[in-house]
Amino acid sequence: MMVTDTPVYREKVEQGALLLRLAETHIRFGHFEHFFYTEQHDHLQHLADKVIEWHFPQCQQAKQPYLAMFERIIALTADMIAHWQAKGFAHGVMNTDNMSILGQTFDYGPFGFMDDYEPGYICNHSDYQGRYAFNNQPSIALWNLTALAQALTPLIVRADLERALEQFTPRLQSQYSAHMRAKFGLVEKYPEDSAFFNDSFALMESEGVDYTRFFRALSCLDSMIALRLLICL
Secondary structure, eight states: OEEEEEEEESSSEEEEEEOOOOOSOOOBHHHHHHHHHTTOHHHHHHHHHHHHHHHOGGGGGSSSHHHHHHHHHHHHHHHHHHHHHHHTEEOSOOOGGGOBTTOOOOSOSSOEEOSBOOTTOOOOTTOTTOTTOGGGHHHHHHHHHHHHHHHTTTTSOHHHHHHHHTTHHHHHHHHHHHHHHHHHTOOSOOTTHHHHHHHHHHHHHHHTOBHHHHHHHHHHSOHHHHHHHHHHO
16 A cells, blocks of 8 residues: 555545555446446447356356356355355445456445344444445445446346346355354255344344354354354254
8 A cells, every 4th residue: 555645634634645446357347337337238248258268158058148147147246245244344435436357356345244233234324224234235236236237237137137136036045054054064955044043143233243153152152152052043
């Protein structure tokens, strides 16, 4: 990070700085939106072609390469959000310009990790309405994917886009459940898992339990004590 003498006026005057961020790609949802809303559809198609060539070459053999690309972006985004929710990570500024096509945590500013379990945790001090609160991240991700779908309408039939978007929530729930079973040390999958998770979260919230420390402490217990603890919860 390089610091300059240029003043930056926020809540207080701070020094200006340039932070270099590295990523596998800097292509975002917003790049597709730019070409769509400026009616540069040739550039939109060219961008999609390059994204497939550079990042999703397996989509080139699909019957509908652009749709296959979009479905891949949906899956990667769902996997990323599942990781965030399981780890207690809050991005802070989830607009379409901050969403990577590769489902990578990208271009975050005032990010944060929950301490005490608080579903409505807001890490961005300027997010007064809690749009990007921790528990809103799955729905915001779906909203952003819907915005991307709109931008891809010159390339993909709308009905196909809508069907593809229906894959997001089941994928997210499946990945999230797998992460949470691993955190709780549950080997088998049962229909009651979701109810167990929700009851555990409710207890953490009511008691002000530190989210990360809870699972760290749980990993230190021997198997018999852990089993008794889970039964009591």
